[in-house]
Amino acid sequence: xxxxxxxxxxxxxxxxxxxxxxxxxxxxxxxxxxxxxxxxxxxxxxxxxxxxxxxxxxxxxxxxxxxxxxxxxxxxxxxxxxxxxxxxxxxxxxxxxxxxxxxxxxxxxxxxxxxxxxxxxxxxxxxxxxxxxxxxxxxxxxxxxxxxxxxxxxxxxxxxxxxxxxxxxxxxxxxxxxxxxxxxxxxxxxxxxxxxxxxxxxxxxxxxxxxxxxxxxxxxxxxxxxxxxxxxxxxxxxxxxxxxxxxxxxxxxxxxxxxxxxxxxxxxxxxxxxxxxxxxxxxxxxxxxxxxxxxxxxxxxxxxxxxxxxxxxxxxxxxxxxxxxxxxxxxxxxxxxxxxxxxxxxxxxxxxxxxxxxxxxxxxxxxxxxxxxxxxxxxxxxxxxx
Amino acid sequence: xxxxxxxxxxxxxxxxxxxxxxxxxxxxxxxxxxxxxxxxxxxxxxxxxxxxxxxxxxxxxxxxxxxxxxxxxxxxxxxxxxxxxxxxxxxxxxxxxxxxxxxxxxxxxxxxxxxxxxxxxxxxxxxxxxxxxxxxxxxxxxxxxxxxxxxxxxxxxxxxxxxxxxxxxxxxxxxxxxxxxxxxxxxxxxxxxxxxxxxxxxxxxxxxxxxxxxxxxxxxxxxxxxxxxxxxxxxxxxxxxxxxxxxxxxxxxxxxxxxxxxxxxxxxxxxxxxxxxxxxxxxxxxxxxxxxxxxxxxxxxxxxxxxxxxxx
Ligand SMILES: Nc1ncnc2c1ncn2[C@@H]1O[C@H](COP(=O)(O)OP(=O)(O)O)[C@@H](O)[C@H]1O
Ligand SMILES: [Mg+2]
Numbered sequence: 203x204x205x206x207x208x209x210x211x212x213x214x215x216x217x218x219x220x221x222x223x224x225x226x227x228x229x230x231x232x233x234x235x236x237x238x239x240x241x242x243x244x245x246x247x248x249x250x251x252x253x254x255x256x257x258x259x260x261x262x263x264x265x266x267x268x269x270x271x272x273x274x275x276x277x278x279x280x281x282x283x284x285x286x287x288x289x290x291x292x293x294x295x296x297x298x299x300x301x302x303x304x305x306x307x308x309x310x311x312x313x314x315x316x317x318x319x320x321x322x323x324x325x326x327x328x329x330x331x332x333x334x335x336x337x338x339x340x341x342x343x344x345x346x347x348x349x350x351x352x353x354x355x356x357x358x359x360x361x362x363x364x365x366x367x368x369x370x371x372x373x374x375x376x377x378x379x380x381x382x383x384x385x386x387x388x389x390x391x392x393x394x395x396x397x398x399x400x401x402x403x404x405x406x407x408x409x410x411x412x413x414x415x416x417x418x419x420x421x422x423x424x425x426x427x428x429x430x431x432x433x434x435x436x437x438x439x440x441x442x443x444x445x446x447x448x449x450x451x452x453x454x455x456x457x458x459x460x461x462x463x464x465x466x467x468x469x470x471x472x473x474x475x476x477x478x479x480x481x482x483x484x485x486x487x488x489x490x491x492x493x494x495x496x497x498x499x500x501x502x503x504x505x506x507x508x509x510x511x512x513x514x515x516x517x518x519x520x521x522x523x524x525x526x527x528x529x530x531x532x533x534x535x536x537x538x539x540x541x542x543x544x545x546x547x548x549x550x551x552x553x554x555x556x557x558x559x560x561x562x563x564x565x566x567x568x569x570x571x572x573x574x575x576x577x578x579x580x581x582x583x584x585x586x587x588x
Numbered sequence: 589x590x591x592x593x594x595x596x597x598x599x600x601x602x603x604x605x606x607x608x609x610x611x612x613x614x615x616x617x618x619x620x621x622x623x624x625x626x627x628x629x630x631x632x633x634x635x636x637x638x639x640x641x642x643x644x645x646x647x648x649x650x651x652x653x654x655x656x657x658x659x660x661x662x663x664x665x666x667x668x669x670x671x672x673x674x675x676x677x678x679x680x681x682x683x684x685x686x687x688x689x690x691x692x693x694x695x696x697x698x699x700x701x702x703x704x705x706x707x708x709x710x711x712x713x714x715x716x717x718x719x720x721x722x723x724x725x726x727x728x729x730x731x732x733x734x735x736x737x738x739x740x741x742x743x744x745x746x747x748x749x750x751x752x753x754x755x756x757x758x759x760x761x762x763x764x765x766x767x768x769x770x771x772x773x774x775x776x777x778x779x780x781x782x783x784x785x786x787x788x789x790x791x792x793x794x795x796x797x798x799x800x801x802x803x804x805x806x807x808x809x810x811x812x813x814x815x816x817x818x819x820x821x822x823x824x825x826x827x828x829x830x831x832x833x834x835x836x837x838x839x840x841x842x843x844x845x846x847x848x849x850x851x852x853x854x855x856x857x858x859x860x861x862x863x864x865x866x867x868x869x870x871x872x873x874x875x876x877x878x879x880x881x882x883x884x885x886x887x888x889x890x891x892x893x894x895x896x897x898x899x900x
Contacts, residue, residue, distance in 0.1 A: 261801050281804040294802035298820045307816075308806035353806070 211237050211272030211285075211360045213258065213393060218267030220253050220417075227253045229417035231267070235395060235410075237360070240387050242404035243397045245414030246440070246575075251397040252291070254414075255363045258395070259288045271360050282311070287354035288363040291370075293346050295338035301325070301349055302334040308357040324356035327386060344375045351383075355390055364396045368403065380406055401441045405429070413437050415575070429487075431564050433476045438485050438566065440575035445491070445535045446483040448568065458560065464531040468506045469560040481568030489538040490562040493525060496553040506563065508556040511535070513548050523547060527554060651873035662867040669870075676874040680858060684882070687854040690769070690844075691837035694776035695784075698833050699826065701777070702784040706825075707818075709785075710792040724785050736775055736846045743771050743847065767849040775843035783832040791825025792818070827894050835883055855879050 213235040220228040228250040235241045243251050256262035258269060260281035269277045276284050287308065295304050305321045314320060325331055328348035338346055347367060354362055367383070368376045384407050387394045398404050404411045405425040412422040413436070421428060421437045432438040435446060449461040449468065458469040461484065470484060494500055496509065511527035514534065518541075525537040525548065535556065548554060652672055653664035677684070709720045727735060742749060743765040750766075753759035765771050795818055803813040819826075841856030855875055862872035 259805055261805070280809075281801070282807045282809055286805070288802070288805045290798060290802060292796075292798055294796070294798045296799060296802070296817060307803070307808070311807035311812060357806070 211393075212270075213237075213361045213395070214268075214270040215254075215258070216268045216270070218254075218257060218264045218269060220250070220257060220262060221265045226417050228257070228264075231417070231419060233412055233419060233422065235361070235393060237393050238391050239409045240384065240394045240396065240407055242408035242411045243395060243414055244401060244404040244411050244440075245399060247399055249414045250417040251399075251414060252365055255288065255365050255395065255397055258361065259286050259363055260284050285360040286363060287357050287359040287361075288365065289347075289350045289354050289367045291365040291367070293338075293350040295346055295349055295353070297338055299337075300334065301330065301336050301338070301341070304338065304349055305353045305356055307353065312357070320356055321352075324352040327355070327389065328352045328382075343370055344379065347371060347379065351386070355386070355392065358390075359392065361393045361395060364394060366397055366399070368398075368400075376403070383407060405441070413440060415440075431474065431476065432485070433566065434574070435483060435566055435570040435572055436575035438564070438575070439573070443488055443536055444485045445488060446485050446566070446572050447533065447535075449482045449484045449565070450568075451480045451482065459565075461565075463508065464529070466508055468508070468563075469504065470563050470565055471560060474561075474563055475565040476567070478565065478567035478569070483566045483568055483570065483572060485564045485566060486558050486562060488524070488536040489522070489540070490558050491535070491537045492557045493527065493537050493539060493548060493554045494557060495548070496555055498555070500557045502557075502559065504560055505557045506560050511554045511556055513550050513552045513554060516547060516550060518547065527556065647873050647876055650869050651877050653870045653873075655870075662869070664869055672870050672874050673878070676871050677878060680855070680875060683853055683855055683858055684878070686852070687838050687856070687879075688882075688886075690773050690776060690852075690854060691834050691840075693773050694780065694837050695830050695834045697773070697777045698781050698784040699830060702781060702788055702829065703826070706785050706789040706792050709789055710795075711797070721789070724782055724789075727782065732779060733842060736779065736842050739771075739775050739778065740766060740846055743774070766847060767852075769848065769852050771847040772844050772852045772854075775847045776837045776840055779840075779843065780833040780837055783836075784829040787828035787832065788822060788825040791822045791828075795821045823894065827891065831887060831890070835887070838883055839879060 215231055215233050218228060218231045219226065231250075231254065243254060245251055253262060257264050260276070260279060260283075264277060267277070268275060271285060276286075296307065299307070302321055302325075305324055306317050309317045309320055321334070322331070325334060328351055330345060330348050330352065333341065333345065333349075338349065341349065347370070351364075351367070364383075368379050371379060380403055383394075383396075387407075396404070396407060408425065410422065411425060411428055413420045413428065415436050421433050428437060428441055432441065432444070435444075438444040438446060447463055449463045449470075451459055452462045452467075453460040454472070455469065457472055459472050459475065461468045461470050461482065463484065468484065475482070492500060493511075493513075508529065510530045513525055514528045515526040517524045520541065522538045522540050525539065527535050527537055529535060537556065649666060650664070652666065652668050652670055654667045654669050654672070655664050659665075705724075709717055709724075713720050741747060744750065745764050745766060750759060750764060753765070754761065754763060759765070765774075799817055799821070800813050803817045804810075808816060839856050841854055841860050844852050844854045844857050845860075859872050859875045859879075862868045862875065
C-alpha cells in the first residue's frame with residue numbers, strides 16, 4: 203500500500219529552535235527520521251514535544267534552524283503546502299461534517315479523483331466501515347480517534363504526526379490502539395512521528411525513540427538500546443526504573459574497570475561506560491538483580507555482589523515480587539524477582555546479598571543529577587507481603 | 589434537545605421517588621409537586637396573554653371591521669368583511685414589495701460589513717477585542733431617532749459626502765443622496781448593524797481555532813478554510829443576525845420617514861399614517877397582520893433552507 207511518490211523521503215530537523223519570548227521551548231534540535239519508520243518523541247509534559255510537531259506541520263514557525271522533507275526545505279512553507287498530516291491530541295474533527303466528509307476533506311482539497319474509494323478504504327483500515335454517515339459527536343472517544351487517524355492517513359503524507367493520539371483513551375483501549383496503530387503503520391508504510399509522555403507506549407510501538415527533556419534530545423535509539431544502555435540519568439530514570447549507585451574507578455582488570463562501590467569491588471566492562479571520569483553512577487535495572495539470603499552461593503560465572511542489604515519492603519504483584527532493599531550506606535534499591543515458582547518470598551527484615559551479571563551494568567557520568575527524570579507516582583497494583 | 593431530555597429524566601425521578609420510597613405516607617405530596625411547574629409558569633402566561641394574545645386578537649378582529657354609513661371618524665363595527673384584505677393588499681402590494689426589497693438589501697449589506705468585522709474582532713483583535721465590542725454597542729447609547737437624524741445631516745445635499753461624490757461624478761451636478769431610496773437603505777443598514785455583528789461574533793468566538801489549524805493541515809488554504817470550516821460553523825450566528833436585521837428592517841418606518849421621499853414609502857409608514865393620522869384602523873390592521881404573516885412565512889422558509897431548525 204506504500205505510495206512510491208511519498209516513499210524515500212526522510213524528515214530532517216537541523217538545529218531547530220523555538221523561543222516564546224525569552225522562554226526556550228525547543229533548543230537546537232537536530233534529528234533525522236528515516237522514511238517509513240515509526241519514530242517516537244518521548245518526554246515529560248512541557249518538554250517541547252508538541253511545539254516540535256507543530257513546527258514540522260507548519261503551525262509554528264521555528265526561531266532558528268531548517269526543516270527538510272526529502273530534499274525540500276519546508277521551514278517556512280504554509281501548512282497546506284506540506285506533505286504532512288497531523289492526528290491532533292484533541293482530534294479536531296469537523297463537527298459539521300459527517301465521518302465520510304471528515305475523512306474526504308484532504309482528498310477533496312487536492313482534487314483527488316477517487317475520493318469515495320479512498321475514504322472507504324481508509325475507514326475500512328481503521329475498522330469504521332459502517333460509520334460513514336454519522337457525525338463526530340455520535341462516536342465514542344476511541345472511534346473519534348480512529349476517524350482522526352483515517353482522516354490523516356488517507357492523504358498518504360510523507361510524514362504523519364501524532365500528538366499524544368491515545369492520551370484521552372482509557373488504559374485498556376490505549377493498549378489495544380497501540381497494537382492497532384503499529385499494525386496500521388506497517389500496513390501503510392508511512393513515516394509515523396508519534397509524540398507521547400508514556401514510556402511504555404513509546405517502547406512497544408517505536409523503531410526509534412528520541413527522549414526529550416527541556417527542549418533538547420537526551421538520547422536517541424532503539425527501545426532496547428535506550429533501556430539497556432542509557433547515556434544520562436534522565437533517560438535511565440524516565441524509561442523504566444533504575445538503581446543508580448555512586449562508584450569510583452579504582453583500577454582495571456583486562457577488559458574490565460574495577461570500581462569501588464561503598465567499599466565493595468565491582469567489575470564493569472569498559473565498553474559499558476558512557477562518559478564520566480573517575481566519579482560514576484553505575485546503574486542496574488531492578489529485574490537484573492538476584493536476591494539471595496546472606497552468604498548463599500549463586501551459579502554463574504561472573505557476578506557482582508553487594509552484600510549486607512536488608513529487605514525493607516516486599517510487594518507481590520503476581521508476575522513478580524518487588525523488593526525494596528536497604529543497603530548498608532542507607533540507599534534503598536529496588537529488585538524485581540520474577541515469580542518462577544521456585545524458592546519462597548523473602549520476608550521483610552531478611553538480610554540479603556545482591557547479585558548481578560557485570561554485563562547488565564551501565565555507567566554514567568557521576569556529575570549528573572541522580573534524580574533527573576524521576577517522577578512519577580506510577581504505582582503498580584500489589585499486595586504487600588512479609 | 590439534550591436539555592429537554594435532561595428535564596425529562598429529572599421529572600421521572602421526582603415522580604418515581606414518592607411512589608417507591610415513601611408509598612402511602614404523603615398522598616398529597618405528588619399532586620402538589622406536579623402543580624408547582626404550572627404555578628411557576630403562571631406569571632409568564634399572564635404576561636403573554638395580556639400583552640400578546642389580547643392585542644393580537646384585537647388586531648385580527650379590527651382587520652375585518654367596516655365603518656357604518658354616516659358614522660363618526662374612527663368608529664368601526666365588526667362586519668367580518670374579509671374583502672378588506674384583498675382591497676388593501678391590492679392597493680399596497682408595491683409598498684410591501686419595496687419594504688421587503690429594502691430590508692433584503694440592507695440585510696445583505698449589513699452581513700457583508702458585519703462578517704469581516706466580527707471575524708476580525710473574534711480572531712485578530714488581540715487585546716483590543718473588548719474595546720472593539722464596546723464600540724459596536726456604543727451607538728445604542730444614543731436614541732435610534734437621533735442617530736437617524738444625524739444621518740440626515742451626513743447625507744444632506746451640502747454635506748461633504750454628496751460633495752465628494754459630485755466631484756468624482758458618481759453623482760450628477762444636481763444629484764442628491766438624501767431623500768432617495770439608497771439613503772433609506774443606508775439608514776436601515778446602519779441602524780441594524782449591531783444586531784448583525786453581535787450574534788455573528790458570538791458564534792465565531794465559539795469556533796475552535798484548532799479546527800482551522802486542522803483544515804490548514806489538510807491542505808485547505810486560508811480562503812478554503814473560511815469557506816469550508818469557519819463559515820459553516822458560524823452559520824447559527826449568521827442566521828440569527830440576518831433574522832434580527834431583516835425582521836425589524838421590514839417593519840421599519842423611521843428611516844423612510846427621515847431619509848426617504850414619497851416614493852420610498854414602506855409598510856411601516858403606511859401603518860403609521862393609517863393608524864395615527866387617517867384613523868383608518870381596519871386598513872392599518874390588515875397591513876399589520878399581513879406584514880406579520882409574510883415575515884413569519886419568509887422566516888420559516890429561510891430557516892428551513894439554512895437547515896438550522898435546532899437553533900431557533
Ligand atoms: N504559544 C506559546 N506561547 C508561550 N509558550 C508556549 C507556547 N506554546 C508552548 N509554550 C511553552 O513551551 C513549552 C513546551 O510546550 P509543548 O511543546 O506544548 O510541550 P509538550 O507537548 O511536550 O507537553 C511549555 O512550557 C509551554 O508552556
Ligand atoms: Mg503536548
